[in-house]
Amino acid sequence: MTRQWAVVTVLAALVAGCGGGPAGNDGNNNPNNPPQYPGDPGGTPAAAVTVDIMDNQFNPNSVVVAVGGTVTFRWVGTAGHSVTPSGSPSFSPTAGVSYPPRELVVTLTSEGTYHYFCILHGTSDGYGGQGNMLGTIVVR
Numbered sequence: 001m002t003r004q005w006a007v008v009t010v011l012a013a014l015v016a017g018c019g020g021g022p023a024g025n026d027g028n029n030n031p032n033n034p035p036q037y038p039g040d041p042g043g044t045p046a047a048a049v050t051v052d053i054m055d056n057q058f059n060p061n062s063v064v065v066a067v068g069g070t071v072t073f074r075w076v077g078t079a080g081h082s083v084t085p086s087g088s089p090s091f092s093p094t095a096g097v098s099y100p101p102r103e104l105v106v107t108l109t110s111e112g113t114y115h116y117f118c119i120l121h122g123t124s125d126g127y128g129g130q131g132n133m134l135g136t137i138v139v140r
């Protein structure tokens with residue numbers, strides 16, 4: 001293989017990866033291949049953070065808050081999106097498919113790693129989803 005072809009092959013692999021979400025997460029309907037939630041972003045826990053709900057991603061998709069801190073979800077995209085907890089621990093309140101202008105404030109009172117997704121553009125533990133709207137809240 002020439003060097004040129006090697007470059008083309010690598011670029012093609014990168015482009016393919018962008019369309020299908022994280023590598024290894026193509027089989028969203030496969031319970032043996034569950035969605036991969038973002039990891040702990042590190043850093044100092046904040047008392048209050050804001051997550052923008054874009055078309056179609058949570059930005060940032062992983063945050064660290066202190067115990068008793070808040071996450072404010074702010075709908076800024078034009079499409080409908082939900083904030084739906086996945087697994088345990090869970091949080092409340094949550095939001096069904098909603099449109100801007102809307103904000104949802106969640107207070108996290110217990111340490112843990114919380115996962116959530118959009119029911120239209122994320123996945124629920126490997127079943128029936130599509131896309132890549134997955135988010136993580138780390139409370140510590």
Ligand SMILES: [Cu+2]
Pocket residue numbers: 056080081082118119120121122133
């Ligand atoms: Cu969505």
